[in-house]
Amino acid sequence: MDGSLKQDGNALGVGAVLVADDEDIVRNVMVQMLKKMGYEVFAVDNGADAIDIFRDNQSRIDLVIFDLTMPRMSGVELYEQIRVINPEIKTMLTSGQDASPDIEHLREAGVSAFIHKPFSLRDMREKVRGLIGRQVESAGN
Numbered sequence: 001m002d003g004s005l006k007q008d009g010n011a012l013g014v015g016a017v018l019v020a021d022d023e024d025i026v027r028n029v030m031v032q033m034l035k036k037m038g039y040e041v042f043a044v045d046n047g048a049d050a051i052d053i054f055r056d057n058q059s060r061i062d063l064v065i066f067d068l069t070m071p072r073m074s075g076v077e078l079y080e081q082i083r084v085i086n087p088e089i090k091t092m093l094t095s096g097q098d099a100s101p102d103i104e105h106l107r108e109a110g111v112s113a114f115i116h117k118p119f120s121l122r123d124m125r126e127k128v129r130g131l132i133g134r135q136v137e138s139a140g141n
Helices: 026-034 047-057 075-085 101-109 120-132
Strands: 010-013 016-020 038-043 063-067 090-095 113-118
Touching: 010 026, 010 113, 010 120, 016 026, 026 038, 026 120, 038 047, 047 063, 047 075, 047 120, 063 120, 075 090, 090 101, 090 120, 101 113, 113 120
Parallel strands: 016 038, 016 063, 063 090, 090 113
Antiparallel strands: none
16 A cells, blocks of 8 residues: 555545645644645635635635735635635634634634634544545555
8 A cells, every 4th residue: 555645544635725824834734734634735825815826726726724814815805805706615714713703704704614723633634624525545445
């Protein structure tokens, strides 16, 4: 069995994820987690660049993971603009805050999932796979 095809005893995910988070360490950890899970990853440090990447790659992107607070465009603004471009796109909000008016607004507006920072690989895997849902089994299974 090719170990690169299967991680942590789980099938690899299929698809692409856009990550928008201004904290380098958090963004880099998410990118590594998602790549380990088998996803193609686009990563940016602000909401405005996330919109540009999404417009250019929306047919490939299955999920947008975004921070609540970022420079150049807030998570609320990013979510609202992404949903204008594609109302069906799956979205996951990340935040170190448990509750705020913005988090409640996004939940009411239809954000697909919320994950509290810090989060584990297991929590990220469960949330992402629950949203994207496509996986591939490794060779030999």
